[in-house]
Amino acid sequence: MTPALDLVDIRKTFDGFVALDDAHFSAYAGEVHALLGENGAGKSSLMNVACGLYTPDAGQMLIDGAEVSLAGPSEASARGIGMVHQHFKLVKPFTVAENILLANPRRSFAKGIREISDEIRRRSDALGFNIDPTRRVGELSVAEQQRTEILKVLVGGARILILDEPTAVLTDQEAETLLTTVRGIAAQGAAIILVTHKLADVKKFADRVTVMRGGKTVATIDPSTKTTDELTELTVGASLPLPARTPGHFGRRRIEVINLRCTRADGHIALEDASFYVRAGEIYGIAGVSGNGQSELAEALMGVRTPESGLIQIEDAGEAVSAASPARMRALGAAFIPADRYSYALAGSLSITENFAVGGVGTGRYGSWAHLRQSAMKKDAEEAIGAFDVQGVRTLSQKAALLSGGNAQKLVIAREFSRSPNVIVAHSPSRGLDARATAAVHSRLMSAREAGAAVILISEDLDEALALSDRIGVMTHGRLVAEFDAPADRQQVGRAMVGHV
Numbered sequence: 096m097t098p099a100l101d102l103v104d105i106r107k108t109f110d111g112f113v114a115l116d117d118a119h120f121s122a123y124a125g126e127v128h129a130l131l132g133e134n135g136a137g138k139s140s141l142m143n144v145a146c147g148l149y150t151p152d153a154g155q156m157l158i159d160g161a162e163v164s165l166a167g168p169s170e171a172s173a174r175g176i177g178m179v180h181q182h183f184k185l186v187k188p189f190t191v192a193e194n195i196l197l198a199n200p201r202r203s204f205a206k207g208i209r210e211i212s213d214e215i216r217r218r219s220d221a222l223g224f225n226i227d228p229t230r231r232v233g234e235l236s237v238a239e240q241q242r243t244e245i246l247k248v249l250v251g252g253a254r255i256l257i258l259d260e261p262t263a264v265l266t267d268q269e270a271e272t273l274l275t276t277v278r279g280i281a282a283q284g285a286a287i288i289l290v291t292h293k294l295a296d297v298k299k300f301a302d303r304v305t306v307m308r309g310g311k312t313v314a315t316i317d318p319s320t321k322t323t324d325e326l327t328e329l330t331v332g333a334s335l336p337l338p339a340r341t342p343g344h345f346g347r348r349r350i351e352v353i354n355l356r357c358t359r360a361d362g363h364i365a366l367e368d369a370s371f372y373v374r375a376g377e378i379y380g381i382a383g384v385s386g387n388g389q390s391e392l393a394e395a396l397m398g399v400r401t402p403e404s405g406l407i408q409i410e411d412a413g414e415a416v417s418a419a420s421p422a423r424m425r426a427l428g429a430a431f432i433p434a435d436r437y438s439y440a441l442a443g444s445l446s447i448t449e450n451f452a453v454g455g456v457g458t459g460r461y462g463s464w465a466h467l468r469q470s471a472m473k474k475d476a477e478e479a480i481g482a483f484d485v486q487g488v489r490t491l492s493q494k495a496a497l498l499s500g501g502n503a504q505k506l507v508i509a510r511e512f513s514r515s516p517n518v519i520v521a522h523s524p525s526r527g528l529d530a531r532a533t534a535a536v537h538s539r540l541m542s543a544r545e546a547g548a549a550v551i552l553i554s555e556d557l558d559e560a561l562a563l564s565d566r567i568g569v570m571t572h573g574r575l576v577a578e579f580d581a582p583a584d585r586q587q588v589g590r591a592m593v594g595h596v
């Protein structure tokens with residue numbers, strides 16, 4: 096059989112840095128082929144070659160056995176290659192239908208917005224996506240935006256579908272549904288490439304897996320022949336368990352959220368009467384199917400969304416801070432790890448040093464705004480990058496946007512933890528991280544808890560929430576419907592997440 100997509104000896108360098116070193120990869124129609132590798136291994140770069148975003152320095156690309164040289168992403172799309180990127184490429188003020196129109200001009204202009212909206216509804220229903228084509232993308236949760244991206248490439252007629260970490264933001268149930276759907280799409284003749292860090296998904300849903308390390312392909316195997324530990328070892332070395340739970344020593348209530356209410360721009364109530372507190376030395380997990388108010392809660396806590404009513408109180412602040420700016424929240428000792436790091440945590444066009452030091456500028460640590468002490472900024476950034484193992488940093492003046500997804504997240508985490516915060520709001524903090532980096536983030540959260548910080552962990556990964564949290568609140572439809580003390584029963588929490596309390 097001829098592969099639908101065949102990448103042979105692909106080499107790609109960036110300013111002399113070798114990101115892909117004779118990498119190879121092939122995918123057949125009808126298969127789900129997973130691509131594994133640690134953060135910075137070259138997975139996204141290889142797939143960016145496949146979808147016409149990067150031109151390789153050397154190597155061959157074949158579609159259905161015929162060599163092609165893609166002029167750009169639109170040629171890739173015309174040849175049936177569709178990629179859903181880790182960081183979405185949607186226009187937030189536009190509706191779902193407008194975004195899909197924009198991405199598929201040749202198909203959709205002939206059809207018009209009404210027909211495209213009908214097609215989106217039909218496909219969305221068939222896939223169980225529940226996406227309304229008339230909603231603005233900026234009002235959608237991260238998971239809903241991802242479903243929109245998948246619909247976008249399917250409407251575009253993709254038959255070689257590249258999904259870059261599609262389950263990173265989904266709950267078990269959502270991930271299971273999505274991957275089952277994806278298997279169905281493969282069974283109908285598409286080649287599915289699944290870039291992921293989730294080994295359980297690879298074992299359950301992939302027919303083959305290719306592992307990359309340092310820009311090279313190290314193996315292509317049948318995942319059912321390996322255990323999860325063996326796959327981890329092949330990817331990042333020895334497997335790393337979650338940190339052992341130490342008994343909690345809880346202090347006073349450090350942050351309290353009282354009757355918070357937020358309404359989305361479309362009039363939907365996103366948060367209703369949300370109330371909870373977190374004590375010093377405690378991790379409070381918020382579990383829930385994404386799109387149930389978690390993003391709005393995180394935004395309100397970060398100070399980027401003004402609640403309609405309710406309070407957020409931080410101990411010792413002497414004031415309720417429900418409408419405080421992010422700067423004020425930070426001045427009160429809060430640190431933020433948002434789910435959407437490129438919208439809220441990093442300025443991609445600024446350098447690594449600038450992104451790292453920005454939080455400290457207001458404190459006077461780096462001199463005044465007019466006379467910034469660049470050397471001190473660089474020194475701190477360099478130390479943090481070493482301590483947090485941010486890889487792929489060629490120079491500190493390199494733009495943050497050029498880091499791989501996982502390493503960009505590590506940069507955010509390095510900056511936020513370096514301030515010894517007393518309140519931490521972490522939303523899907525291990526999203527896109529490989530096993531080693533995930534373990535490092537988990538142990539950082541545990542150490543912050545031991546140092547007396549109050550941690551709010553909003554996570555769509557139930558295992559992560561269960562392993563780390565001292566108490567877990569479950570959100571559905573914008574309300575906290577149940578609360579469990581550790582050790583919480585997985586089944587019970589799962590039932591509460593789908594509305595059976």
Ligand SMILES: Nc1ncnc2c1ncn2[C@@H]1O[C@H](COP(=O)(O)OP(=O)(O)OP(=O)(O)O)[C@@H](O)[C@H]1O
Nearest residue numbers: 109114134135136137138139140487498499500501
């Ligand atoms: N446009 C670019 N310019 C400069 N360097 C780049 C560019 N794209 C990727 N790189 C570098 O190439 C290396 C491989 O990155 P890539 O994004 O392919 O890794 P990845 O395996 O997808 O990682 P992750 O799991 O973190 O997403 C990284 O060191 C990254 O910084």
